[in-house]
Amino acid sequence: MITNELRMSSQPIITLYDTPAHSPQPWAPNIWRVRFILNYKRLPYRTVWVEFPDVESTLRSISASPSIVRSDGRAVYTLPVIVDPMRSPVRPMVISNVNTIVEHLETTYPARPLFPEGSRAVQSLFVHHIQEVLAKPLLPILVPLSHQRLPERSQSHFRGRSQAAAPQTPTHLAPGPQLEQQWRAVKQQFDFLAGILDKNAGSDGDGIVTMGHEVTYADFALCSVLIWIEQVAPHDGWARVRQWNGGRWSRLWERCKEYMDVY
Template sequence: MARSSRPMPPVITLYDSPGSGSQTWVPAIWRIRLILNYKRLPYRTVWVQFPDVEPTLRALGAPPSSRRPDGRPVYTLPVVVDPTRNPRVPQIISNTNSIAEYLESTYPARPIFPEGSRALQTLFVHYIQDVFVKPLLPIMIPASYGRLPNRSQTHFHGASAPSHPLPLSPGPERERAWQRVKMQFDFLAIVLEKNASDGDGVVAQGHHLSYADFALCAILLWIEQIAPQDGWARIRDWNGGRWARLRHRCQDYMDVL
């Protein structure tokens, strides 16, 4: 008689949006994936194309990640579902920063917010996602659109969504855009270099990876995957190769499960 198989223990589910093939690329989602891997938490990925994000998250009962000025909910990825503490009533968390806070408080081993660093890291991550990344958007958004599956590309042609952005043509305008990007990298290199006297000068906390590093590395991985020749080939050599060294520090936490 065949043995009855034991049910698999519940694991965390990360909802992600694929690029061409099942490839993770969205910086906000990369940030959470790096944290899950760093904390060595078992998880699985569910891929959701852009047209299916809102209906999928509504069906899950996920809270909106934000709200429009008129109060209407906005549903975006990543979303994490954690049934490991209570399989009957799993925790469902939206919004990248909220997910990071949840994972840190629920699974404190291998902390991403070392003691006394939470406020400064929060400011650092706010700078990365709201200031540092802005000059990249005219370059990276059109390139990212071109890597989407056909069905997701079609979604952005709908009447309720803006037309897809046009890429910058090679030439002076594109080079000026990259110069604006480099100004942000140069400034950040100066800030991080202040850790060189009591750290390695690469990671934000001096010696150990933290949430701030994962927020920045997620941007680097976005550039590497979407614009390997026009983008990453430039950036990896800027500031004495600092950004390639940071990416290397995060290398062990880039698995896609």
């Protein structure tokens, strides 16, 4: 396997802006999608860790575009963001929004493609399902747990914002019937997805990865959610999920493991 140090000697270094937990260990699924791609394409990169209170000022300082502009005209800055000096170290490209970053990396660095010919629409639909359907029942469980893993300064930042805007913020689901009900809702989504992927089993593929044989962007998007579960709920969440559907999700994790390096 080519090390990041060797790759750095011959290529410009991309900067990936990420946000830490108590220790600088990646956990955010949208940012993991980008990290997977950088590792898969063997692109040299470095991580800059930015706590949530510093995201807007940091991104403004590098002239990053806001993720959205609200109806009141306020710009909202979120991660991930990359800085790619490929075209010019003096005027590098600063790219915001995970989908825009994915398109940039796939177009600019076509070697080791993530989208086999003719699969871009299907994979985009699959990733949309992961974001908008599969992940939704996870939010009441993982968002409060993610908050608890943040550095105290970032926790205070969100507490201050929630108290000013919406006092009824989600709270941690304690062990009990409500938590179990929520996990059952999560399992229903994973069961549905397993049934879809089973259609690849046999001559068409191994039934583990989305496109049948080789890992693609859709697998990285799904594995990014698995990493989120493992990072913020290792004993309760990942211990459950890894056993569901005959251990399918643990096997997918293993298929993606070689692209989980952090630089």
